[in-house]
Every structure is written in structure tokens, then in C-alpha cells.
Amino acid sequence: MKILVCIKQVPDMESKFKVNADGRWYDAADLAWRMNEYDEYAVEQAVQLKEQVGADSDLTVLCIGPERVKETMKKALAMGADRGVNVADDNSHQKDPFEIASIIAEFAKEQGFDLIFTGMQSQDRGSAQVGVLVAELLGLPSISTIVDFSYADGRISAKRELEGGVKARVSCATPALVTCQLGLNTPRYPTLPNIMKAKKKELLSVELAELLKVEGKQETSKIYFPEKKGGGLVLEGDASDLADQLIQILKEKTAVLA
Amino acid sequence: MKTLLVAEYRDGKLLGSTYELVAFAQKIGAESSMFLVGSETVLPQYDGTLYLADSSKYGEFNPAVHKQLLLDVIAREQPEMVVFSHSSYGWDLAPRISLALNAAHISEVVEFVDGVPVAPVCNAKLRREVKANTVQTVVSLQAGAFGLSSDPVGSPRVERVETDTAPQIEFEGYEEAEAGGVDLSKAEVIVSAGRGIGKPENIAMIEALAKSLGGEYAASRPVVDSEWAEHNRQVGTTGQTVSPKLYVACGISGAIQHLAGMKKSEFVVAINTDKDAPIGEVADVLLVADLKQLVPVLTEKLQIL
Ligand SMILES: Cc1cc2nc3c(=O)[nH]c(=O)nc-3n(C[C@H](O)[C@H](O)[C@H](O)COP(=O)(O)OP(=O)(O)OC[C@H]3O[C@@H](n4cnc5c(N)ncnc54)[C@H](O)[C@@H]3O)c2cc1C
Ligand SMILES: Nc1ncnc2c1ncn2[C@@H]1O[C@H](COP(=O)(O)O)[C@@H](O)[C@H]1O
Numbered sequence: 001m002k003i004l005v006c007i008k009q010v011p012d013m014e015s016k017f018k019v020n021a022d023g024r025w026y027d028a029a030d031l032a033w034r035m036n037e038y039d040e041y042a043v044e045q046a047v048q049l050k051e052q053v054g055a056d057s058d059l060t061v062l063c064i065g066p067e068r069v070k071e072t073m074k075k076a077l078a079m080g081a082d083r084g085v086n087v088a089d090d091n092s093h094q095k096d097p098f099e100i101a102s103i104i105a106e107f108a109k110e111q112g113f114d115l116i117f118t119g120m121q122s123q124d125r126g127s128a129q130v131g132v133l134v135a136e137l138l139g140l141p142s143i144s145t146i147v148d149f150s151y152a153d154g155r156i157s158a159k160r161e162l163e164g165g166v167k168a169r170v171s172c173a174t175p176a177l178v179t180c181q182l183g184l185n186t187p188r189y190p191t192l193p194n195i196m197k198a199k200k201k202e203l204l205s206v207e208l209a210e211l212l213k214v215e216g217k218q219e220t221s222k223i224y225f226p227e228k229k230g231g232g233l234v235l236e237g238d239a240s241d242l243a244d245q246l247i248q249i250l251k252e253k254t255a256v257l258a
Numbered sequence: 259m260k261t262l263l264v265a266e267y268r269d270g271k272l273l274g275s276t277y278e279l280v281a282f283a284q285k286i287g288a289e290s291s292m293f294l295v296g297s298e299t300v301l302p303q304y305d306g307t308l309y310l311a312d313s314s315k316y317g318e319f320n321p322a323v324h325k326q327l328l329l330d331v332i333a334r335e336q337p338e339m340v341v342f343s344h345s346s347y348g349w350d351l352a353p354r355i356s357l358a359l360n361a362a363h364i365s366e367v368v369e370f371v372d373g374v375p376v377a378p379v380c381n382a383k384l385r386r387e388v389k390a391n392t393v394q395t396v397v398s399l400q401a402g403a404f405g406l407s408s409d410p411v412g413s414p415r416v417e418r419v420e421t422d423t424a425p426q427i428e429f430e431g432y433e434e435a436e437a438g439g440v441d442l443s444k445a446e447v448i449v450s451a452g453r454g455i456g457k458p459e460n461i462a463m464i465e466a467l468a469k470s471l472g473g474e475y476a477a478s479r480p481v482v483d484s485e486w487a488e489h490n491r492q493v494g495t496t497g498q499t500v501s502p503k504l505y506v507a508c509g510i511s512g513a514i515q516h517l518a519g520m521k522k523s524e525f526v527v528a529i530n531t532d533k534d535a536p537i538g539e540v541a542d543v544l545l546v547a548d549l550k551q552l553v554p555v556l557t558e559k560l561q562i563l
Contacts, residue, residue, distance in 0.1 A: 013381045013511065014532055026384060097353075097363070120349075124380050127365045128344075132353040141322070141426035144350045160319070162268070162346045165435025165489065165496055168319055172427040183483035217362035221389040223379060232526075232538060236546040243556040246527065247563070249543055254525045256447050256471060256504045257563065 003059045005046040005081065005117040006104055006134070007039040009072040010124045024220050025093050026124075035072045038119025040187040041180040045149050046117045047080035048185065052151065058082055060113075064103055065092045070203060077198035078190030084203040087211060096216040097125075101133030106211040108138060115156070116177040120145050131179035142177040143170055147184050259288040262337035264328065266347045267296035268318055269432060275343040276302050280407040282341060282399055286370055290341075292414065293331050295324055305412030309335075311419045319347070319429045325354045326423040332359065337394070344398035352398050362390035366514075368403045381513055382536040401495065401518055439490035440474055447473025448502045450493055450520070451481050454509015454530065454549060458486040463553050464508055470560040471504065478510045494519035508549045512537025529553065 011017070011031040020027040035043075043061065050057040061081040063069045066089065073084040087103055089095070095103075108116065116138075118131035128144075135142030147167065148159035154174050159167040161181050190198070233249070235242055250257050263279040265272065272294075283290040291307040295316050301308065309331040316323050328351070332340060340355060342348035344366045356363030367375045374387045375397055442448060449468035451461055461475070468475040477487035479494060493500055495515040505523035510516060512528070512535055520526070521540050528541035529549045538544045545552060 011380065013383070014535075016534065017380060017383055019384075026380065098357070126378070127363075128349040129353040129356075129363060129365060132350060133357055136354050136357045143427060145346055159433065160346060160350075161496060162432075163495055165492075166268075167433040169430040169433060170319065170427050171430060182479060186484075217356075217360075217392050218364060218388055218390045220386045221374070222387040223384055224386075226382070226385050226539070228539065232541045232544055234533065234538070234544045234546065236533075239547060239551040239555045242545050242547055242552055243559050246543065246545060246556065247559060250504070250525075250527075253542070254504050256473075257560075 001049075001053045001057045001114045002112055003046050003049060003057065003115050003117070004108055004111075004113040005039070005042050005059065005061050005076070006130070007043065007061055007063050007072065007076055008036040008119070008122045009033050009063065009065055009069040010036045010122060013123055019223055019225075023222055025223055033068060033072065035075055036119050036122050038121055038123070038180055038182065041182065041184040042117040042119050043076045043079050043081065044185045044187040045180060046115075047188070049115065049151055050080060060085060062087070062104060062107060064089050064095075064100060066090045073203060074198055075190060077201045077203070078195045079188055080194070081201075083201055086203065086205050087208055088205050089208045094219070096218045097127040097129035097133060099212065099214060099216045101130045101137060102214045103208070103211045104130070104134045105137035106213060107206070108134070112175075114174045115151075116140070118177065118179050120179040120181045131177060135177035138177075140175050140177050141172045142179070143172065144179040145181045146178050147181050149178065149184065259286070259339060260335070260337045261288045261290045261339045261341050262332060262335055263290050263292045264340065264342045264348065264351070265292050265294040265296070265302060266343060266345065267294060267300070267313055270297070270300070272296060272300045272302055274406070275345060275401060277406045277410050278343065278399065278401070278404055279341050280304060280410065282404040284407060285404055286373075288339070291335055291337070293328055295327065298416070301414055301416070303410040303412055304414045306414060307417060308414035309417050309419050311421075316421070317425070317429050320425050320427065321350060321354060322426040323421060323423045324351055325358065326421045327419050328355060329358055330421065331419055339394070340396045342396070342398040344400050348398045352396050356396040359394055359396070360392065361394040361396050362392045363396040363398070364388045364390065365398045366400050367397050368400045378514065381511055383534060400514060436489060439488055442474055442476055442491065442493065442498045442500045445474040445500070446502050447471045447504045448476050448493070448500055448523070449473060449506040449508065450476040450478065450510060451487065451508055452478040452510030453480040455481065456509075456550070458484070460550065461486055463550070463557070467506070467508075467553050467557045467560075470557045471506075473502070473504070476500070478516050507537050507541070508553060510537055511535045512539065
């Protein structure tokens, strides 16, 4: 069984963000980078499927982005992927979901993947489009936002998460694509021996020009910080003082301490 | 401008988000018509054309088939904008439609500024304006961003639509959220634990603070996903919606899906080490502090009040 998992590298969301010089994206300097949280679930599910299928399986992890994304790809290799393919692109942040999906589909189209895993959305741009678009471009069925997954005899069964905690049970034949939601599984931590083993795994680079055949349909024209509204009080200081101040505020503004 | 609104129907009911789409069209001053895979027995209160496909025939979740039904309607109506809710139905169907139309799809739109859609970036810490390079566009709207249409009225002119497209996916039924446990909607005070609590043992600290305030404890999704708290304590779009007198968010960043479940709280206190965390936007008081230090001290002081 041939499996593909698509991952994105994103900044740690607790970073202090700055707008970059052209005002159209966040500044990439001084950020800590990690694997998109949703994609960690995708990698874990792909590795579990590989383990289930056994010797006959082959798992590729794909990431479009600049040189630094290889660090994140190594984590996927240490989690159990067999090889990494980096589509080298210093300007991936300017590509729209359609361009990203087209690059992935172009890479995948003649390789006969039985299953493709993506995250349901990326944490930075969060379009929640790329996975479904890849499937449509390849003419495959896709199931989005899954919180449960199983595979047997050429069919997948999954649960889609809907609003309010309701789930929909769905199934389809492979080849297919699924987009992974938070809580799908418990992503493993790479062990030291697996991190060492991962260093020997193949990590290929592919030129963007080989795979990019389309033009984008949208662009970010401006990025900015939202206005702080509501005028809430921001308090800093020593824990004991803060506790006293808060109790005073709760007494004045709410009825909960009455 | 001509818009086509894609309404939603689930488990025999028309979803309330339908009226958010109507409100959106009103707000941007657009003409609209509506598409729904639903039933004639529960029509929206809507003064316009409704293209209706029968869900007993085409299913409530059936992407390939709904896609074809919708594309046929788009071909007839020629809308400049196709409008979805950014929901489990919308984010599944919208990309399929945008690709087939070769149209830009802008997701999670939270507002329109001078006709330009705006979407959140990085967990809503930033916003971006998005420019479409196509004439026809697809947008999906963040839940709650455009309000509800004031007093929905009217009955739609119904036009039936049919297709013989084959499904690709089999829908086997719904599974309800497990019932029972705590009813957070009745709690007057809720103290909520986020990933910032760091480890499962620290739930006890949150629970103690909740007790000292005479309330219940709750949690954000990662805390529930890690099984540090039960699902019936989760607040947010895929958990419960709460509106207590006091909501104390401890180590919660304030993602849109979390805010959707608690922003109707009367008074919001946030404890967070990150001064810029988006929870600050809804907090009446943001205490910039390590919850592991502040929460025990606060609990102790409350206990001796
Ligand atoms: C379709 C969908 C549905 C979703 N439904 C829900 C839902 O129902 N409910 C929900 O909550 N989420 C939901 N989410 C997930 C949501 O997008 C966020 O990922 C989630 O809310 C983040 O939880 P958090 O704030 O606890 O964690 P994080 O975003 O990781 O934030 C942790 C916060 O803790 C702070 N912190 C860290 N250490 C400390 C410390 N020592 N003291 C004080 N502060 C500290 C950090 O500064 C940070 O702000 C959903 C997502 C999707 C896509
Ligand atoms: N640059 C990228 N490289 C590889 N996969 C990506 C990239 N961007 C997005 N994806 C995949 O598409 C999913 C959805 O992303 P998005 O549509 O941007 O929210 C992510 O969770 C990834 O699995």
C-alpha cells in the first residue's frame, strides 16, 4: 500500500508576530517553527496504517516550503515515515490553497497512492481547502474533518466531526483522501533511536518548477493586527497582588462573590 | 451583486446558520437566491428563490452528488458569489465547487471592509485582506460573524432540482455526543482549563478554583483530546455553549472555535502568560501571569473570604 501524508511547517502560535516589510505576511524572522498541529494527527494515522498493513507498505511525507521545513520533516521521518520529499519553495507562504493543492496533485498523480492524509487546516493561514482540493484534482473521494479512522479490505471507515459534538459515520473505497481533525489519535513522540534512524532516511528535494503548472486565484493584499476592542483591563505583576486586585474587581463588577 | 446562499440541513432540521447567510447578503446589499438539500416540510423563512433538492433522495452528506446539484443551479443562476457557512458542511463542499468553477475561494471570512473579505491568520492573532483574481468567487463565513437576519420572513419560491450523479461516499448515520455528566449551561461560574495548564495533574488546581467560586470547571479542546477532562466539559463549537455570570479562562489562547462557545458570558477573566493572546479580545480582565502560580494563590484567598 502506498501512502502519502502532506505536512506544513507553521510558526508556534505563541510567538510574538510582526508584520513583514511588504505588509502582506508575517515576518518569518525569530519565530519558532513546528509541524502544523493537525498534520501531526495525519502523520500518526498514516504511520498506524503502515504498521497495520505491514511490510507491503510505503509512506512518503511531502512538504512544500523553504529549506527550514526539513527540520519538521525529520520529525515525521522519526515518527515512522519512510521518506521525505521537500518541494523547495521560498515563497510558499504567498501561494494560495489552489496552487499548493495543484503542486501536491501534480506530485501524486502518477504514483498511485492508495491513501492520502492531510490536516483539516493549517494553523497559520487556516483555509481548510488544500486536502479536499487535492482529492478533487486527482478525482478521488475525500472525507474531511475525521476524528476516527479504520481501514480493511480496500475500504476506509471514518467519523466526520460535525458541530456540537455530533459525528457522521461514513465509508468509501480506496484510493481516497482524508483530512485529519484534532483528537483523531495520540501522536507519538519520536524516540531517540527512531530519531537516529530517521537521519538515514531519504529526504529528497524537488524543484518547484517541475510541479507548479497553475496560477493562483487569490492573494493576501494586506496583513495587520486586529484592533483591540472592548477595552478590557490588562494587569501584570506579582501573583498575590493580582489575586487581590481580581477579587476586588469581582466584588465590584459581578455578583459572584456576594 | 448576485449571490447564491448555500443553506444547511441536518437530521431533519434546517440549520440556524442559514439566517446568517441571509444577514450577510443583506449587509453587503446583494441580491440572493438559495440552495438547499433538505425537505419541503421545513422550508426557510426566506423571500426569494429556493433551489431545493430532496435530502431523502440525495442524502444529508453526499459530497459528489451535492456538488453536482449545486453546480447545475450555479449554471442557471450565474451568481457572482457563492456563499457557504464555514462549517463541517461548508468547508467540505466549498472547495469542490470553487475548483469546478475555477473561482477563488476565501475561507473563514469574518468581515468585509470596503467590499474586501477579511480572514483570520495565526489563531486570530492577525487578520488579512484577501483579494480574489477571479470574477466569480466562493466565500465561506465564520459562524456568528455577520449576525442573524433580523426577523426572517417570507416563504420562498421553490424550484426543484434533480441529478443522477453517483455517490462516492457512503453515509451510515449520526452519532450523538455522549449525554450526561455536567450541564455547564446551568453553571453561574465556570473556570476553564486550556493547554496552558501543562499537565493533567493541574486540572485539580482548576477544579479547586472553580469550587472556591461556587462553580464548575470546564476545558478547551486540547485538554479534552488529551483525555485530561471529559468531553462533556468541553466549551466551544464542537462542545457546549455556555453563558455564565463569570468565565475564567486559564491558559486558553482564545481560538475562534473556543470563543464561539463562551463569548456570551457576562464577565470574562483570562489568565495567560501571553499578553497578545486573542482571548484578550473578549476578556474584561486579562491577568498576564503564570496560572500555576496565580491560580493556587487566588483559590486560597477566595477560600478565606
Ligand atoms: C472545526 C474545529 C472545531 C473546534 N472546536 C473546538 C471547541 O469546541 N473548543 C475548543 O476549545 N477548541 C476547539 N477547536 C480547537 C481550537 O481551534 C484551538 O486549537 C483550541 O481552542 C486551543 O486550545 P487552548 O487555547 O487550550 O490551547 P492553545 O491554543 O495551545 O493555547 C494555550 C494558551 O496557554 C497559554 N499558556 C501557556 N502556559 C501558560 C501558563 N503557565 N500560564 C498561563 N497561560 C499559559 C499560552 O500563552 C496560550 O495562549 C476546534 C478546531 C476546529 C478546527
Ligand atoms: N506547504 C504545504 N506543504 C504540504 N502540505 C500542505 C502545505 N500547506 C497545506 N498543506 C496541507 O493541507 C492541509 C490544509 O491546509 P490549508 O488548506 O492551508 O488550511 C494542511 O493540514 C496540510 O496537510
